[in-house]
Amino acid sequence: GNSVTQMEGPVTLSEEAFLTINCTYTATGYPSLFWYVQYPGEGLQLLLKATKADDKGSNKGFEATYRKETTSFHLEKGSVQVSDSAVYFCALSDLGFGNEKLTFGTGTRLTIIP
Amino acid sequence: NAGVTQTPKFQVLKTGQSMTLQCAQDMNHEYMSWYRQDPGMGLRLIHYSVGAGITDQGEVPNGYNVSRSTTEDFPLRLLSAAPSQTSVYFCASRSYNSPLHFGNGTRLTVT
Numbered sequence: 303g304n305s306v307t308q309m310e311g312p313v314t315l316s317e318e319a320f321l322t323i324n325c326t327y328t329a330t331g332y333p334s335l336f337w338y339v340q341y342p343g344e345g346l347q348l349l350l351k352a353t354k355a356d357d358k359g360s361n362k363g364f365e366a367t368y369r370k371e372t373t374s375f376h377l378e379k380g381s382v383q384v385s386d387s388a389v390y391f392c393a394l395s396d397l398g399f400g401n402e403k404l405t406f407g408t409g410t411r412l413t414i415i416p
Numbered sequence: 417n418a419g420v421t422q423t424p425k426f427q428v429l430k431t432g433q434s435m436t437l438q439c440a441q442d443m444n445h446e447y448m449s450w451y452r453q454d455p456g457m458g459l460r461l462i463h464y465s466v467g468a469g470i471t472d473q474g475e476v477p478n479g480y481n482v483s484r485s486t487t488e489d490f491p492l493r494l495l496s497a498a499p500s501q502t503s504v505y506f507c508a509s510r511s512y513n514s515p516l517h518f519g520n521g522t523r524l525t526v527t
């Protein structure tokens with residue numbers, strides 16, 4: 303079956319530090335990959351996506367590249383801000399973008415200190 | 417522009433009680449789904465619906481019922497609550513080939 307493994311948290315960084323949250327996956331076929339973000343007291347929001355190998359998703363300064371050879375989709379940001387404090391979920395869908403049968407990782411809580 | 421609205425925000429039940437978690441969306445989305453979020457387990461799909469009158473089971477459907485009589489509403493029913501159903505529940509919706517829109521969640525505690 304499908305699975306997503308992401309970096310255990312919590313992660314605490316100083317403002318303006320470089321961020322990497324690792325995500326690897328196991329899936330049949332060619333899944334679509336996603337990063338979702340959950341701010342305190344809110345539901346999840348799509349942060350970025352990639353639907354095929356070597357695609358790079360980007361949004362709000364965050365980037366992730368779909369690496370088929372390493373089955374990875376690591377999330378990066380060059381300079382984090384306090385407002386980036388949230389829980390980040392890596393997810394995949396092997397039935398194409400837009401399918402609601404997403405498989406989620408366990409989430410990584412990120413705290414940025416001023 | 418309400419998006420996906422879940423009620424209540426918080427609920428405490430005793431074992432064996434029943435209740436319905438409400439979910440409504442005003443975006444005319446065809447697809448709606450329920451997830452539960454548990455520490456260390458990410459989100460897991462409970463039930464989903466691809467349109468009014470159509471529902472199907474997700475990964476963890478036992479102990480939950482759903483119905484979809486209108487496009488807007490997708491309630492989740494717990495017929496006899498158990499402590500294992502203590503969780504945060506999220507409703508989500510989308511239109512075809514678009515990302516999921518999540519509600520803000522319902523935190524349920526079963527004692």
